[in-house]
Each structure stands twice: as C-alpha cells, then as structure tokens.
Amino acid sequence: MSSSTEPSPSGDRRARVRRAVRRTVLARRRPLAAGCAAVAVLAGVHAVRPPAPRAVAVTVAAHDLPSGTVLRAEDLVVRKLPADSAPVGSQADAIGRTLAAPVRRGEPVTDVRLVAPSLIDGYPGRVALPVRIADADAVALLRAGDHVDLVVADPRRGSASYVAVDVPVLALPAPSDHDAGTPGLTGRLVVVAALPSDVDRIAGAAATDLLSIVISR
Numbered sequence: 001m002s003s004s005t006e007p008s009p010s011g012d013r014r015a016r017v018r019r020a021v022r023r024t025v026l027a028r029r030r031p032l033a034a035g036c037a038a039v040a041v042l043a044g045v046h047a048v049r050p051p052a053p054r055a056v057a058v059t060v061a062a063h064d065l066p067s068g069t070v071l072r073a074e075d076l077v078v079r080k081l082p083a084d085s086a087p088v089g090s091q092a093d094a095i096g097r098t099l100a101a102p103v104r105r106g107e108p109v110t111d112v113r114l115v116a117p118s119l120i121d122g123y124p125g126r127v128a129l130p131v132r133i134a135d136a137d138a139v140a141l142l143r144a145g146d147h148v149d150l151v152v153a154d155p156r157r158g159s160a161s162y163v164a165v166d167v168p169v170l171a172l173p174a175p176s177d178h179d180a181g182t183p184g185l186t187g188r189l190v191v192v193a194a195l196p197s198d199v200d201r202i203a204g205a206a207a208t209d210l211l212s213i214v215i216s217r
Helices: 009-027 029-048 196-208
Strands: 055-061 076-082 127-133 147-154 159-171 188-194 210-215
Touching (some): 127 210
Antiparallel strands (some): 127 188
C-alpha cells in the first residue's frame, strides 16, 4: 500500500495563511519601519529628558488681601512650586497672623509680609509699636514702608509737638468690629518701627492726648 504525497487540507490552509501574512507584511513594511523608528526616537527623547524638578508646598494668597488683614484659613491656599523657584520664608503657619503689606492673589505669603520679629529685621535697633492715630482718613493714605512723623496734640491747650520723627510704618491693621463697639475708641491703629528711646514718650502721648501723623516720605 503506497503512501499519499498529496498535501492535507489543514496543511494547505496553513500555507495559504503564511503566504497571506507575508504579503501583508511586505506590503506594509515601510509604514511599519516608520512606526518602529518613531518609537525608537520617542524612547531616546524620554531617556535624555531631565527629571522633573522637585516640588515644594508654598502658602499663597487665595485672593487679593489688604495690609492689616488678620489671615484666616479661607484667605490662604497651598500650591506646589518647583523647589528652585519657591520663595524663601514661606509661612505654612500664617493663619492668625497680620499682614504687614498688601498681597495679590497667588502671591506667596512670606515672613517679610507678616507683622513679626522678622519684619523688624529690616530696621535694626527698632521695635514694633502699635499706636492709635486719631485721624483714620489720614491713616488711609499710608502704605507699609512709608515714613511718618508722630505729632501729639493737646485739644485743651490747643498745642502740638513732635514725639518721634522719621518712623517707618510696618503694618496697617484693618479696623475690627471690636473697635467699632468700644466706647471712646476712635481713629485707626498703625504699627510702626520705633526707636526704644522713643517708646515711652510715644506710648505716654497716645495714652493722654491725640496722636497725628505727618507723612515724611
């Protein structure tokens, strides 16, 4: 009994499939080559790309804040910034602190923007002293960083005299509801950088007479 040399139906189907696949690959070899090259280029770019810079958490203003604002949780938001561009002195514990100067929305809140010992660092030999100025409208003309002369006026005698000159303004606390409800409490509070030798004289004048300001620069 002789063996058959005719191919089986299943073998014939496999051969046809192999030929079809080969024709398809040959017909599309250029697009496939281009795709492989693109993948190789992307892999090379990714390999030489520098690592993403390290990010740090920075406290920034959630909206525009005027000088003298006592910061609340809703006034602040945390943003991630690259470590090499993050400001020095960012204050993560700024809630409850008082702004020494206006801050724009998105601006980092740093130590020099707050009423604190670090603010006095810019004025060696001086101390932060809150004083109440009788004319609130005059205080509204001031900005942190201005320099003023403090003048005491005695309404009974109709006289006035200087108690301190060239005093830097550190902060202008916003009026509070407590101030409005306190009998006899008028004017506006100003935080100044006073010389220690002037503190007793300024505090004494503020306790007995009316303090006014002269904007010197």
